[in-house]
Amino acid sequence: MSMTICWWFIALLALLRGISAQTAGTIHLFASNGCTGSHMSCGNIPANGCCTTGGDVFASAFLVSFQQQAFVDIHAQTECQGVSRQANSLACFQPSFAFSAAHWSTSSSAAARRDAAETNSTEFKDCRRPDSITLIDDDGTEVKIAVPEGENTDYEHAFVKGDYTKLMKLAKINRNLRFSR
Numbered sequence: 001m002s003m004t005i006c007w008w009f010i011a012l013l014a015l016l017r018g019i020s021a022q023t024a025g026t027i028h029l030f031a032s033n034g035c036t037g038s039h040m041s042c043g044n045i046p047a048n049g050c051c052t053t054g055g056d057v058f059a060s061a062f063l064v065s066f067q068q069q070a071f072v073d074i075h076a077q078t079e080c081q082g083v084s085r086q087a088n089s090l091a092c093f094q095p096s097f098a099f100s101a102a103h104w105s106t107s108s109s110a111a112a113r114r115d116a117a118e119t120n121s122t123e124f125k126d127c128r129r130p131d132s133i134t135l136i137d138d139d140g141t142e143v144k145i146a147v148p149e150g151e152n153t154d155y156e157h158a159f160v161k162g163d164y165t166k167l168m169k170l171a172k173i174n175r176n177l178r179f180s181r
Contacts, residue, residue, distance in 0.1 A: 025063055026042065026065075027104060028062040028064070029058040032060065035060045038134060040130035042128050042130050045104065046126055048104075048105050048126070050102070050128065052101040052127050053101065053130065059098065060092055065090075067106050072087055072093055072102055072103070074093060074102050075099055075100065076100065077101065080103045080127065129147070129152040130152065132144060135179075138179060145167060145171040
């Protein structure tokens with residue numbers, strides 16, 4: 001009987017580990033300091049997935065993940081390359097440099113570097129462009145815009161330039177909103 005319980009326990013642990021490994025996160029990219037206001041997002045990014053832009057730069061980032069121990073890495077170059085810094089999830093991360101990409105993981109930078117050295121690769125297999133934009137006007141009204149696949153560059157450039165009127169036109173949204181930026 002105890003051997004059966006032991007096998008069930010091992011099977012349950014394996015199942016739970018598999019479920020937690022499949023948890024995805026959302027990375028929010030802000031043109032402003034302090035992770036406030038309008039932002040671009042890459043949703044459903046798997047662990048070690050990369051949220052990259054076409055080269056536009058951001059000032060702060062925020063990772064939302066259900067992993068107990070999750071880290072966000074900010075990269076100076078696209079495709080999660082170049083200089084990077086790391087912070088814990090569920091906290092605004094504002095590095096001392098402008099960045100173009102971010103990825104998240106369930107291990108610290110030291111462990112990630114060790115893993116990369118073992119596989120002899122620092123490439124991220126799942127690099128994605130932002131799939132949504134959340135505009136927040138002066139009154140706090142939120143407008144969520146889905147970024148159509150293949151049109152990322154126009155949306156990203158308009159967002160970083162603060163051209164929210166152009167974003168609203170691109171998304172075919174006809175609402176009266178006021179942005180002081």
